[in-house]
Amino acid sequence: MFQIIKSDTKINFAGMFKYAGILSTVLVLISLGLIFSKMKYGVDFRGGAELQTKFTEKVDLNKLRSELSTAGFNGISVQSIGELSSNEYLIKVPGNEENLNQVTEDVTAALTSHWKEGVEIRKVDIVGPKAGAELRQSGFLAMLWALLAIMVYIGLRFDFKYSPGAIIALFHDVTIVLGIFALTGTEFTLQTVAAILAVIGYSVNDTVIVYDRVREHEAKFVGKRLVDHINNATNETLSRTILTSGTTLFVSISMLLGGGLAIRDFFMAFTMGIIIGTYSSIFVAAPITLVFDKYRKKSESNTSGTVNA
Amino acid sequence: MKRSWWYRFVFLLFVVVISGISIIPTAFDFKETDNFPIKSKINLGLDLQGGLYMILGIDFKKVYKDEVKGYARRVEYAIKDDKGIILTVGALDESDQLDPKINLNVTSVTDVEAVKTMVHDNFNGFLRVTAETGSTVQLALTKKLKTDIEEQSVKRSIEVIRNRIDEFGVTEPEIVSQGTDRIVVQLPGVKDIERAKELIGKTAKLEFRMVNSDVPMSQINTWLEKVKAQGIEFKKGARFSDYVRSVNEALKSDLPEGYTLAFERARNVVDPNAEVQMSPYVLEQSARLTGDDLEDARVQFGNQQNQPEVGMTFKTRGAKIFADITGENTGKLMAIVLDGNVYSAPRINGKIPNGRASITLGGRNYNSQLKEAKDLALVLRAGALPVQLDFQEQRTVGPSLGHDSIEQARFAGIVGCILVFAFIFVYYRVSGLFAIVTLGLNVMIILAMLVGLEATLTLPGIAGIALTVGMAVDANIIIYERIREEIRSGVGFYKAVEGGFESAFWTIVDANITTALAGICLLNFGTGPIRGFAITLLIGIFATVYSSYFVSKLFFEFYMNKVEGQDLSI
Numbered sequence: 001m002f003q004i005i006k007s008d009t010k011i012n013f014a015g016m017f018k019y020a021g022i023l024s025t026v027l028v029l030i031s032l033g034l035i036f037s038k039m040k041y042g043v044d045f046r047g048g049a050e051l052q053t054k055f056t057e058k059v060d061l062n063k064l065r066s067e068l069s070t071a072g073f074n075g076i077s078v079q080s081i082g083e084l085s086s087n088e089y090l091i092k093v094p095g096n097e098e099n100l101n102q103v104t105e106d107v108t109a110a111l112t113s114h115w116k117e118g119v120e121i122r123k124v125d126i127v128g129p130k131a132g133a134e135l136r137q138s139g140f141l142a143m144l145w146a147l148l149a150i151m152v153y154i155g156l157r158f159d160f161k162y163s164p165g166a167i168i169a170l171f172h173d174v175t176i177v178l179g180i181f182a183l184t185g186t187e188f189t190l191q192t193v194a195a196i197l198a199v200i201g202y203s204v205n206d207t208v209i210v211y212d213r214v215r216e217h218e219a220k221f222v223g224k225r226l227v228d229h230i231n232n233a234t235n236e237t238l239s240r241t242i243l244t245s246g247t248t249l250f251v252s253i254s255m256l257l258g259g260g261l262a263i264r265d266f267f268m269a270f271t272m273g274i275i276i277g278t279y280s281s282i283f284v285a286a287p288i289t290l291v292f293d294k295y296r297k298k299s300e301s302n303t304s305g306t307v308n309a
Numbered sequence: 310m311k312r313s314w315w316y317r318f319v320f321l322l323f324v325v326v327i328s329g330i331s332i333i334p335t336a337f338d339f340k341e342t343d344n345f346p347i348k349s350k351i352n353l354g355l356d357l358q359g360g361l362y363m364i365l366g367i368d369f370k371k372v373y374k375d376e377v378k379g380y381a382r383r384v385e386y387a388i389k390d391d392k393g394i395i396l397t398v399g400a401l402d403e404s405d406q407l408d409p410k411i412n413l414n415v416t417s418v419t420d421v422e423a424v425k426t427m428v429h430d431n432f433n434g435f436l437r438v439t440a441e442t443g444s445t446v447q448l449a450l451t452k453k454l455k456t457d458i459e460e461q462s463v464k465r466s467i468e469v470i471r472n473r474i475d476e477f478g479v480t481e482p483e484i485v486s487q488g489t490d491r492i493v494v495q496l497p498g499v500k501d502i503e504r505a506k507e508l509i510g511k512t513a514k515l516e517f518r519m520v521n522s523d524v525p526m527s528q529i530n531t532w533l534e535k536v537k538a539q540g541i542e543f544k545k546g547a548r549f550s551d552y553v554r555s556v557n558e559a560l561k562s563d564l565p566e567g568y569t570l571a572f573e574r575a576r577n578v579v580d581p582n583a584e585v586q587m588s589p590y591v592l593e594q595s596a597r598l599t600g601d602d603l604e605d606a607r608v609q610f611g612n613q614q615n616q617p618e619v620g621m622t623f624k625t626r627g628a629k630i631f632a633d634i635t636g637e638n639t640g641k642l643m644a645i646v647l648d649g650n651v652y653s654a655p656r657i658n659g660k661i662p663n664g665r666a667s668i669t670l671g672g673r674n675y676n677s678q679l680k681e682a683k684d685l686a687l688v689l690r691a692g693a694l695p696v697q698l699d700f701q702e703q704r705t706v707g708p709s710l711g712h713d714s715i716e717q718a719r720f721a722g723i724v725g726c727i728l729v730f731a732f733i734f735v736y737y738r739v740s741g742l743f744a745i746v747t748l749g750l751n752v753m754i755i756l757a758m759l760v761g762l763e764a765t766l767t768l769p770g771i772a773g774i775a776l777t778v779g780m781a782v783d784a785n786i787i788i789y790e791r792i793r794e795e796i797r798s799g800v801g802f803y804k805a806v807e808g809g810f811e812s813a814f815w816t817i818v819d820a821n822i823t824t825a826l827a828g829i830c831l832l833n834f835g836t837g838p839i840r841g842f843a844i845t846l847l848i849g850i851f852a853t854v855y856s857s858y859f860v861s862k863l864f865f866e867f868y869m870n871k872v873e874g875q876d877l878s879i
Contacts, residue, residue: 001879002736007797052710101700122710124703131364131701142834149826157819194769194831194839198846201827202780205820209787212816240790244783247729251779254725255772260717262356262710263772
């Protein structure tokens, strides 16, 4: 039998929660700071226009920039995307609701009149500021609904004592992924939202499998402490957790490296999400249940105390 | 083998055959004409085949303004006809743009009551009196009327856009409303994006206005020189309508009373990037005929030389007005005005009494005439959009990008899957082979369901399929790890397999339901390509539970039957 994780592995994950807890808290706080200060919104949420262009020959970025600014377009940014040899450039056009369309058309016209056959406009995204604001709102709501639905499902299927752990773990994953986005200056786009939701689905998947095992142990070995159930469950499911993360990463990283520009954002977020999600379901989601369990027991004994008095 | 196994095996065969047949046309790129029972292929999304995606917002402010003005006129005529009371339509109060109010100035204070009674009796449910000072009555639209206007505007806009798009010959266009004030237009595979946008963007009112031919061209040119000297010029990036407005303001005192200056903008056909040519016209300020008076317009071929021309038919009321206008203005030009811009200005050759007219097009070759005739007929027939639409979101993808994207994503996806397959085989041996077969089946079912549900495959959708493979292995892994645990605890292989499948079932279901919940939220949020991801994710969940659990179980039952007493390769 080929094994990556030995079947008799016994790691005291719950015991490591002290360190994992501190690490995660710090990461989450830093991420929140980064999100609110440095997060760059893509054209979908910010509004504006983006033109993805491909030139047949190498184009000097500065020449392209000056060409556009002499044509009377100000505030336009040009950056190279993808591999240098592919000569693909992203042209970002700022503008307001009134003239966005016109400016974009004019930029297109300016490019094609100067480079003629040598330029191909591959993709144009024009998002009015109003539409951008609405997309931002609905994207945020979608993430919120997903979290809520999962919380309720876990509460109903398992026990509400598990819900906070799962949700905190999800919040943790999402925040850190977004934090990395903010740190690296990767733009937050519609695709990121989709990836975040996929991460939510994936990460909770991991967590549920551990919980499932904890519940099974609680029924099988009555009288043991919850901390032992959690440790045993995490160890027993460890090889599955690692294997599944591995196979998903095989696909995710292949797509990230070779899937092309158009879905890079998505797999960037998803790959990070898998790694962080795997960490959180082992080190955060299950152990945190202990904290809530302790707190609950305490408040229960407190209540009974007052009744007795 | 047990009888129930055979039932399940037959069902599996059925699934395989149906899925296989469904995806054959896609896999081998069959044509419509090929002799194969199933014609439908997987729909590729806009991002894969190229095309245009737009969200158009409707600005009701202008609609309300027009409506309240129109109603004020009706009150004016009605009270004149009924009671002989003369009133004039006064200033518009736009302090609340969503509820504009208009003043009616009555000549005599004693008639105010009559006006109010008239509004109350004849315009009940449409108009409300908001204020009354001296001989002035202020009116506004009722809430009910505004709601009706909104609904009607959205409906008519969709109809008009669909009409235009149908003419354009796009396969499977999607034009739907979103919320109360938005329209989503998706045109997959449309080649000439600029032209499509132009057609949809023709959002103005259609009007027929007389050209004042008494003003000589030289005079107009002098005016334009004068305006230019004042620094009023059309600049790139500005709105043309703004330019026209400022020109007219500057020339207010020069233009004959009741006339405005408008332009015909002709794009240079040879070089589309050249400056747009503008031919000025002096037009009557108010339109006597509008698009509402027009019944139909289509391309027809003239008797002489089979020249393409546009035939128009007016409605009864329109026909009468048209007869009057043509009778009074024989030899003059009548401009067809769209969005304040002159589209064409044909000469009236004589009185047209029956409401049927034809517009012949000047010059150039047959093809350009035909295109011009088609465009003009389209503009006339589809009528103009009832409301001002603005492009809130607009995404265009060129066909080459979509093609590249498919190639790259497919390649990377296949590489990823091969890695997964290789790993699973090394790790689980024979059982791993079963997993690989069920994963293959999984992908086949997803593709077949995309065909069956007529869903659209987008680029994120391809990502979704690849991810499903990565994640579907999870179900196999959960089962296999369970079986390994059972084997380690010392039970026999048969029992281990049975126990493994049994205890893994709810774990798999729970894990997939949570993923599905996230998928449903995504489906509700998503627009365009993102929805495609949610759809493949959701379909993938069903396919996964079936193939990775039930089909695997079927394989194992068969395998255990054959290898009884031997070592289980897991």
